[in-house]
Amino acid sequence: MRQGAGPLLRRNLIVLAILSVAYLVLTLFVTNSYYQLILTLVPVWALFGVSWNILSGYGGQLSFGHASFFGIGAYTVTLSVVYWGLSPWLGIVLGMILGGLAAIAIGMPTFRLRGHYFALSMLAYPLAILYVLQYLGFQEVSIPMHRQNPVAFMEFSEPRIYTLIAVCLLVVGVVISLVIENSRFGLALLAIRQNELAAEAAGINAREWKMRSLVVSGMMAAVAGGFYARVLVVVTPDSVFGMLVSAQAVVVTLFGGVASVWGPLIGAAILVPLAETLQAELGTYLPGIQGVVYGFAIIAIMLLSPDGLFWTIRDRWFRPKAAAPAPVPDLMPVSPPARRAIAQAGAPLLNVENLSRSFGGLKAVSEVSFSVAEGEILGIIGPNGAGKTTLFNVLNGVLSADEGSAQLAGQPMLGRKTFEVCRMGVGRTFQVVRSFPRLPVLDNVIVGAYGAGLSDRDAIASAARALHQVGLHEQSGVAAGQLTNKQLRLMELARALAGSPRLLLLDETLAGLGREECDSVLKVLARLREEGMTICIIEHTMHAMMRLADRFVVLDHGRVLATGLPRTVVEDTSVIEAYLGKKWLARQHA
Amino acid sequence: MLESRRSVTNESRPRRHLSRAGEREARASSVDLEILVENVLNAVTAGITIGCIYGLMCIGLGLIFGIMRIVNFAQGELLMLGMFASFYLVTGGKVLSFLGPYWGPFIGAICAAPLVFAGGALLHKFLISRVSGLRTAGSLDEGHFGQLIVTLGISLILQNGGQIVFGSTPVAVRTPLSSEAFLVGPVYGGATVFLNKAKLIAFFVAILVAIVLYLTLEYTRLGKALRAAADNPTAATYMGIEVDTAYRIAFGLGAGITAVAGGLMATYISFGPFVGFDYVIIMYSGVVLGGMGSILGAFWGGLTVGFVQQFSALILPPQLQNAAIFVVFLMIVLLRPQGLFGRSAERA
Numbered sequence: 001m002r003q004g005a006g007p008l009l010r011r012n013l014i015v016l017a018i019l020s021v022a023y024l025v026l027t028l029f030v031t032n033s034y035y036q037l038i039l040t041l042v043p044v045w046a047l048f049g050v051s052w053n054i055l056s057g058y059g060g061q062l063s064f065g066h067a068s069f070f071g072i073g074a075y076t077v078t079l080s081v082v083y084w085g086l087s088p089w090l091g092i093v094l095g096m097i098l099g100g101l102a103a104i105a106i107g108m109p110t111f112r113l114r115g116h117y118f119a120l121s122m123l124a125y126p127l128a129i130l131y132v133l134q135y136l137g138f139q140e141v142s143i144p145m146h147r148q149n150p151v152a153f154m155e156f157s158e159p160r161i162y163t164l165i166a167v168c169l170l171v172v173g174v175v176i177s178l179v180i181e182n183s184r185f186g187l188a189l190l191a192i193r194q195n196e197l198a199a200e201a202a203g204i205n206a207r208e209w210k211m212r213s214l215v216v217s218g219m220m221a222a223v224a225g226g227f228y229a230r231v232l233v234v235v236t237p238d239s240v241f242g243m244l245v246s247a248q249a250v251v252v253t254l255f256g257g258v259a260s261v262w263g264p265l266i267g268a269a270i271l272v273p274l275a276e277t278l279q280a281e282l283g284t285y286l287p288g289i290q291g292v293v294y295g296f297a298i299i300a301i302m303l304l305s306p307d308g309l310f311w312t313i314r315d316r317w318f319r320p321k322a323a324a325p326a327p328v329p330d331l332m333p334v335s336p337p338a339r340r341a342i343a344q345a346g347a348p349l350l351n352v353e354n355l356s357r358s359f360g361g362l363k364a365v366s367e368v369s370f371s372v373a374e375g376e377i378l379g380i381i382g383p384n385g386a387g388k389t390t391l392f393n394v395l396n397g398v399l400s401a402d403e404g405s406a407q408l409a410g411q412p413m414l415g416r417k418t419f420e421v422c423r424m425g426v427g428r429t430f431q432v433v434r435s436f437p438r439l440p441v442l443d444n445v446i447v448g449a450y451g452a453g454l455s456d457r458d459a460i461a462s463a464a465r466a467l468h469q470v471g472l473h474e475q476s477g478v479a480a481g482q483l484t485n486k487q488l489r490l491m492e493l494a495r496a497l498a499g500s501p502r503l504l505l506l507d508e509t510l511a512g513l514g515r516e517e518c519d520s521v522l523k524v525l526a527r528l529r530e531e532g533m534t535i536c537i538i539e540h541t542m543h544a545m546m547r548l549a550d551r552f553v554v555l556d557h558g559r560v561l562a563t564g565l566p567r568t569v570v571e572d573t574s575v576i577e578a579y580l581g582k583k584w585l586a587r588q589h590a
Numbered sequence: 591m592l593e594s595r596r597s598v599t600n601e602s603r604p605r606r607h608l609s610r611a612g613e614r615e616a617r618a619s620s621v622d623l624e625i626l627v628e629n630v631l632n633a634v635t636a637g638i639t640i641g642c643i644y645g646l647m648c649i650g651l652g653l654i655f656g657i658m659r660i661v662n663f664a665q666g667e668l669l670m671l672g673m674f675a676s677f678y679l680v681t682g683g684k685v686l687s688f689l690g691p692y693w694g695p696f697i698g699a700i701c702a703a704p705l706v707f708a709g710g711a712l713l714h715k716f717l718i719s720r721v722s723g724l725r726t727a728g729s730l731d732e733g734h735f736g737q738l739i740v741t742l743g744i745s746l747i748l749q750n751g752g753q754i755v756f757g758s759t760p761v762a763v764r765t766p767l768s769s770e771a772f773l774v775g776p777v778y779g780g781a782t783v784f785l786n787k788a789k790l791i792a793f794f795v796a797i798l799v800a801i802v803l804y805l806t807l808e809y810t811r812l813g814k815a816l817r818a819a820a821d822n823p824t825a826a827t828y829m830g831i832e833v834d835t836a837y838r839i840a841f842g843l844g845a846g847i848t849a850v851a852g853g854l855m856a857t858y859i860s861f862g863p864f865v866g867f868d869y870v871i872i873m874y875s876g877v878v879l880g881g882m883g884s885i886l887g888a889f890w891g892g893l894t895v896g897f898v899q900q901f902s903a904l905i906l907p908p909q910l911q912n913a914a915i916f917v918v919f920l921m922i923v924l925l926r927p928q929g930l931f932g933r934s935a936e937r938a
Contacts, residue, residue: 062738109924116661116734117923120874124916127871131916135909243867247746254739287758288863291750299743302736303720 009182012261016174019265020167027163034280036159037231042272043166044228045252047173049264051220052249054177057259058186059213060193061111065122066221066249068106068129069099071241073222074229075133081143081153088143088154092226099222103215111210114196123246130241142234154230162231169227170265173220177261180216184450184459189213190259191436191447198434201396203422203451203499221249244291251294255301257310266309271297349374349534350503355404357394364390366558367404372503377525377535379549379566381542383578387558388538389431392505396428397421408503422451427496431507431538433488437481441472444480445494452499459498466497469531470524486517490524497528504528506537510544522548542570554578628781633900635783639793641896643854645889646796647869648876649803650848652888653840656877658820660722660841661734663741664713665848665873666866667748668706672849673763673856673865674756675702680763695765695788696795699853703846710845711838713744723837724823745866752863762860763853767791792854799850800889803843807885816840821883848873868912872899875919879926 027039052066076095080086086094110121133139146153156162180186188209191199196206229235239245249264256267275290282289305312348371357365365387372378380388393399395406397418406413408424422428427448436444445466449459467473470490475483480491489509496504509525510518518541525548528535539545545552545566552569554561556578562569569575577585647669654662679686680698689697719725721740726733762768768788775782807813819826819836827833855861872895880891895915902914 062735064738064742109920113923116738117878119738120661121920121923124871124919127867128913128916131909131913135907135913244746247742250739250742286754288750288753291746292754295743295746295748295750297743299717299740299747302739302743303717306736 009178012178013175016171016178020171023167024164027160033159036163038273038276040159040162040166040231041228041276042268043163043170044224044231045248045272046265046268047166047170048221048224048249049252049256049268050170050173050177050261051217051224053253053258053261053264054180054189054220055210055213055217056250057253057263058181058189058193059210060189061210061214062116062119063122064119064246064250065106065125065127066217067126067241067243067245068122069102069218069221070225070228070245070249071126071129071237072099072102073225073227074235074240075138075141076222077226077229078141078143078235079138082141085146087152088226088230089152092223092230095222095226096219099218099220099225100215102222103218104211106218107211107214111207111214126241126246127243130237133237133241138237140234140236143230166227166231169223173223174261174265176216176220180213181261184456185209185212187439187443187447187450190439193259194436194438195434197398197418198430198436199447199451200418201398201422201428201430201434202448202495203419203453204447205417205419244294247291247294251298254308255297257308257312260308260310263308263310270309348372349376350406350408350536352395352406353404355391355394355406356402357390357399358402363558365394365401368555368558368560369404370553370560370563372534372536374534375529375532376550377529377537377548379545379552380536380538380555381540381545381552382555382561385557386555386578388555389507390558391555392428392507392536392538395421396426396505419451422499422501423453425500425502426505427499427501427503428505429489429492429496429507429509431511433485433492435480435483435488435491438479440477440479441483441491442467442476444491445476445498448495448498454499462500463494463498466494469497469528470494471520485512486521489513489521493524502534504533504535504537506535508538508540510539510541518544546570624780627777628783629904631777631781631783633904635785636789637897637900638893639786639789640900641893642793642800642889643789643796643851644872644876644896645892646800646854647848647851648873648880648888648892648895649800649885650844650846650851651873652877652880652885653820653844653847655874656880656882656884656888657817658722658837658840658844659882660718661737661741662718662844663738663870664745664748664866665844666868666870667745667752668710668845668866669848669852669855669869669873670752670861670863670866671706671709671748672699672702672852673861674752675705675849676853676856677761677763681761691765692767695763695767695857696791696854698763699792699795699850699856700799702849702853706849707842707846711842713845714838714841717744718841719834719837724827724833749863749866756863758862758864760860760862763856765857768858786858788857792857796851796854799847803847804885812839816843871919872915875915875922878919879922 023043027036030036030039048066048070051069052063056062073092073095076098077088077091080091080094081088106122106125110118113121145155147155150156154165180189188199188204191202191204192206192209200206225240229240232239252267252271253264254267255271256265257263271294275293278293279290301308350372352371353369355365355368356363368387368391370378380391382388390399394401395413397413397416397420401414404414408426411424413421413424413426416424436447439447442463445463446459448466449462452462454462464473464476467476470493472487472490472494475487480488483491493506493509510521513521522544525535525537537545537549549566551564552566553563554569554572554575561578562572562575564572573585576588650668651662651665654660654665676695676698679701680694686694686698686701717740718737721733721736726736765788768786770787772785772787772790773782774785777783807817815826815831816836816839818829819831819833820840823833823837826836873892876891876895877888878891879894880887880889895918898918899911899915902911906914
């Protein structure tokens with residue numbers, strides 16, 4: 001459980017209990033069997049929306065093919081009753097397992113894609129299954145009655161029992177979703193959604209978390225589909241694998257509020273009765289009115305309140321004390337990490353040999369070798385396009401190397417994924433700050449601590465300490481999107497520090513800062529050095545680097561031009577030439 | 591509760607079935623071979639004709655998705671609108687019936703273009719422009735999330751609204767040509783190649799339209815402005831191009847071109863309001879396969895997909911042909927997201 005999540009979770013659970021009791025009381029007053037059916041369907045579609053929300057809302061992996069899982073659940077329940085006489089109670093469980101397996105099978109290839117390619121590919125799965133089922137002759141399958149044992153086969157003459165079961169399933173789904181939202185699972189998903197590369201660099205295994213969210217989501221969707229099939233008795237490929245089914249999950253969630261557990265509930269409670277009633281009243285004259293309503297609903301919501309009703313209403317009337325700094329526990333400067341015993345003074349912590357990386361014909365990094373001693377600050381300088389950032393990207397696994405090797409304390413770094421490099425103890429900041437703008441500063445930093453594999457308590461303590469180290473503890477409750485440039489830089493630094501790294505790779509941490517801001521960041525870095533941190537820093541501003549760095553590596557056109565103490569390097573003629581050009585040099589000598 | 595009806599879009603083609611092996615002696619095997627040759631030759635010709643029409647269809651999406659980078663989910667519905675526009679011009683409303691059953695359907699297909707162009711431009715003006723172009727340039731995901739959602743909404747409205755307006759009974763643009771064929775052969779032993787006349791003419795019209803469009807985009811001032819605006823809206827603004835207008839025209843063109851392809855296809859398939867869905871994946875496969883950002887690439891991509899589809903008919907039952915397209919699409923995006931012919935490599 002995340003810090004401060006306990007009371008929030010309790011409040012949400014109370015709301016949930018009240019809502020479900022109220023809903024069940026409402027069903028007692030409805031006698032029309034068609035409206036009773038609608039009351040059963042609202043929680044079913046809400047559950048389906050909740051499942052979609054876990055993958056696409058929290059995780060940001062937009063899926064247009066959630067009907068795959070819904071349909072697998074529905075067909076599993078139906079066919080297992082038809083062919084094996086299996087009780088739907090067990091059929092739903094079986095469908096849930098198959099839904100989870102399908103999620104693994106679908107996720108393995110599809111998570112190689114990002115953004116709209118992912119969304120479009122997800123679309124293809126349910127449609128392919130749909131055609132296969134049509135080919136196999138399962139155009140319309142109905143669940144046979146088992147009058148001798150109605151309860152075992154979920155046959156109730158009282159339709160309200162179906163509503164009760166649906167509400168129970170939904171409650172379980174909402175609780176799962178709430179637990180995810182308030183745990184490191186949810187934080188990892190939110191971080192991935194807002195900035196996948198930053199999450200990876202902070203040690204989060206994005207692929208694994210996405211996979212987990214897809215499996216949870218697929219299982220939940222299969223349960224919704226299985227129960228839906230039992231309620232409606234008849235399934236057709238179109239009614240459970242069709243485009244409208246996938247759209248339903250997207251529509252109810254977006255309409256109600258994306259990335260909030262209440263969103264799908266609000267969306268389903270409004271849209272399902274609306275569409276069903278219209279369909280019943282006007283369906284004979286206007287077939288497809290349901291789809292038209294959904295279409296208008298999502299276009300309107302996208303243009304007017306892109307995050308959905310829940311957030312708009314909350315922002316307008318229930319603005320929580322978001323600005324107030326969240327209480328940060330144990331802010332007492334937890335004793336700074338004991339200066340690591342340096343085994344042999346000056347032993348190289350990072351050793352890079354003969355590293356090369358080219359893009360097509362361009363050699364961005366070419367045969368670069370250097371080493372960084374423990375406790376040292378190495379400045380990497382060079383003109384624009386010298387390959388500095390590419391060098392960092394190769395070192396922390398964002399890019400692969402063509403040749404060469406790099407070792408951190410004797411361990412090979414290359415060939416590992418970004419999050420693995422991070423877990424070896426390499427923190428990284430980016431040239432353009434990559435923050436998670438909607439998360440509060442503390443959560444931004446906690447992401448880094450989780451990435452290092454710390455437990456909840458330790459992660460919070462470590463994040464708080466890191467914020468202290470950079471002097472940002474007073475802003476810990478502010479959303480990252482509201483910080484100034486300097487604060488963002490420091491926050492990113494804190495995120496890297498929260499994982500207690502052995503080596504920091506800082507990419508132009510001072511870029512775009514004014515003189516005074518620059519000085520205060522430099523002070524933070526100097527303090528880190530005193531605490532024994534090893535740092536590689538890319539920087540343009542020469543005067544700042546002269547004060548900070550112990551040693552320079554100068555890159556030009558991907559090659560190491562010079563290495564050495566700052567004073568000797570800046571007097572090196574080849575360095576001056578690279579920076580200022582031959583003419584300037586000639587004039588100096590003239 | 592939820593129903594979506596789809597029309598039958600299998601392109602039926604005369605095809606003899608392979609007789610079961612080991613049933614007869616040596617003579618039978620030569621007949622088998624002959625049938626195989628005939629089937630392959632027919633798949634090749636059908637692949638070329640249908641492929642070129644798919645190619646035209648893909649050019650439309652290539653403009654919108656490949657160059658403008660707008661994820662348009664409703665492209666299949668624009669195709670459907672093209673089909674119905676042609677249908678109402680030729681068969682339903684009989685506006686063009688004076689042209690006769692031979693010329694009418696093809697002129698109708700071309701006339702569908704300005705109608706859908708206008709529709710596309712309006713869609714862009716009121717909806718798409720709010721989630722694309724300058725408004726979202728530089729945002730985290732370039733507005734793709736919004737585009738997916740808005741065009742999904744448009745797609746739902748057009749599909750289901752189409753059911754209300756057009757009805758759900760499949761219709762077709764009637765021309766006697768769709769049931770006539772040129773017979774070529776016997777080429778190899780007794781193998782005969784069937785060239786459906788409607789498809790053949792549609793093929794020529796598709797190539798003609800594609801060439802005209804290509805020349806317009808490549809060599810005229812308008813074309814250059816459109817490509818510049820679509821490629822980099824910010825830079826184009828600085829060069830004095832009215833990006834909003836250019837966008838609207840480019841989006842309308844993309845819609846109109848796909849609509850022509852729809853009108854041409856309407857001469858040999860029957861269709862309903864849900865037909866677009868079967869083709870939207872084909873279009874995305876073609877554009878991605880051809881490489882993002884290339885008009886010619888989109889055409890070759892569409893042609894390739896048409897080929898794959900027709901060849902899959904040799905081994906797969908007709909119901910699974912569309913499933914095969916989806917598998918091909920997945921393989922393309924997974925294995926070669928930069929496309930087979932594309933120059934610009936965009937990693938997925």
